[in-house]
Amino acid sequence: MNDNRGALLFTWPWLVGLIFLTIIPLGVSLMLSFTQWDGFSEADIKWVGADNYRQMFTGDRPANPSDPRYLKSIYNTLFYTFFAVPLGLIVSLLLAILLNQRLKGIAFFRSVYYLPHLLGGVGTILLWQWLFNPDVGLINTALQGVHHLWVLVADLFGTEIEAWKIPRWLHSPQWCKPALILMHLWGAGGTMLIFLAALQNVPERLYEAARIEGASRWHQFRYITLPHISPAVLFNVVVGLIGAMRVFKDAYLLRHWSQDEGLLFYMLYLYENAFEAPSRLGFASAMAWVMFAALFGLTLIMVVCSRRWVYYET
């Protein structure tokens, strides 16, 4: 009993925060998702039942015909998630394997690769904006160099090469999302660190035994490393998926350059509905709950499926 009292004493500020800043706002947003409200006066709140949800799924949008943007935001978010999450995992895992070697000065390299994760923020996004500048950005300057070299080599061998267009990155509806994925990969240090920790927990004796049995490097990775780091893989997949589906900051800062709403992601559209005129707080709340349901469902599926491939050492 005394233990409980002590625990309550130390946790009550957090509990108050949880109740007032999380649970109550969650309940209010759930209630708002069944209403139509512009956010100014409580007297204007209009109960519309499941209309906001219906508008999202049926395409019947008498209240606001601009809602085809909702589908666009879903497409953009799925596109980003589909490429950013697997690529992010592969790059981080490769980096972790690389940095798990016993080399001189490895701590320095680990810090270097982890640094971008620490530096992430508005400043770096604005820096990337300049890197992606189609005319004077460093990326295209390098690509132009490669292009010239390619033409030169082709000329030397007298072969005709097909001209390729250097991407216009954020200015192009096709390339703006790949540009964001590239930015995401730059910050792979956080995921890499989790993989690195998992790799270092794989017992060395297993590799020794495998080597004695004549297992190749690939077999060691496939049958020893991968099962042992599978809990970390699961964790990174779940966290990566949630992060990718909620992508907002990058798109919000860079959307001015994008054409054809190529960077209109789900969360950005939700934000627009909630806080930009004309405000539709009810619709935005419904969007938030749909996103929550989608993420909850996906996480549940992954956790259930993980029983088949995640290995926990007992």
Place this chain on the structure above:
Amino acid sequence: MIRRVALILSIVGVSWWLFADTARHLWGASRSDSVIRFSHFGSYQDFETWKQVIGEFESAHPNIKIKQEYIPGYGTEYDNKVRRQLLAGVAADVLMVQDESFPHLADKALMDLSSLMSQSVNPGLQQTLHRTAIRSFTHYGKPYAAPLYGGNLLIYLNRRCLQKAAALRGTSIPLPDDDWTIEDFRRLCRELTCDFDGDGQTDQFGLWHPWWGYYLPFIWSMGAEVLDESRTHWRFTGPAAQKALQFYADLLLVDRVCPAPGELGQMRQDIAFLTGKVAMVINGPWFIPFLEESSLCDDYYVAHIPRGLGGRFTRVTWDGIAINNNIPRGRLQAAQKFVLFSSSERAQDIFAGSQRWVPARVACTGSFSTSGVRSGVDKFATSFDYLRVQPITSHWKQLDRAIQKHLRGLLAGELNVEDVLRNLANDPVIKTHFPLQ
């Protein structure tokens, strides 16, 4: 016993630390009724101008203090910030508002200023203001904001570009006269577009291709309209609209006098103009202080909007000052005094002197002209003869988005003018909110 007291004290301390500010906000009078919070947007020049106005107000009303809350950024950024503040119940007592966001805020978040506007200094505030300014802040017949100042669109010309183009062509290119036509404008755009080194790439463009809202003066001057006077019906159809839209596309695609989107990288129009990459830009008086502080201060010129078949029009946007509907009654009188002072001749003269805006008070328009030292700057005041308010509606943002979406196809050369006009008229947003008459 000591443990119990320490426990209670720690609980009280933590509670105070966590909730005192919230409690003060909800139940307590955290500020004196003589302190008024005022939020505004703009550049740092605007901040300085407001500081001066507030200083004079406080000298005239020593018992009232104004807490100046400067929200950096323009347009959407300010609007979004204020909306979030209003949602959270922490918006300032007195707010600056723009005509674009005004219809969304008017009867929801702002106080009806009817009585204030009519009780004003003799012969009444309403009679001393520009008609378009009053119209911009009237919602269903009631004024919800007092107009402060506005800006109309004219054409800025970089004289250095003119000289370079003349040198290249071996002939003099005169500055546009006050009565020039759209054909003269097109000719000048072509003359100013130059490839100095002969490498086939344009080194100097004649014009920065304007956003459609900045192109509105040309649409009107060519006899077309986007919306009708009541701003409820779509009017962008017919031969005049076709001609206006064709001209808009031709500037970019046929005459090639404007840089394509992204052709100058991420360079914005102000820098493109300053560096001589483009010779002309369509912009408002708020561009003047930027140029005055640049190396181009002696080398720019302001020209009128050219005449077309429909006459000559320029688009004006207005900013106003409003009172938050949720202001505590104790602070209302002080807030009203500040709103009235901002609309007074003294404050309006200060705004005019900053040369960023033309004051809303007709009598102070002269102060704007006399403050100008550069040739042509006074045209921002004289062009008030052919002013027109932009088609602000409560669906402005959706309208803007829809128009931009369809224009993109035209400017990419994928659609022709007829297709775009048809698509615009059939766009779900336009069909719903602005049906054809």
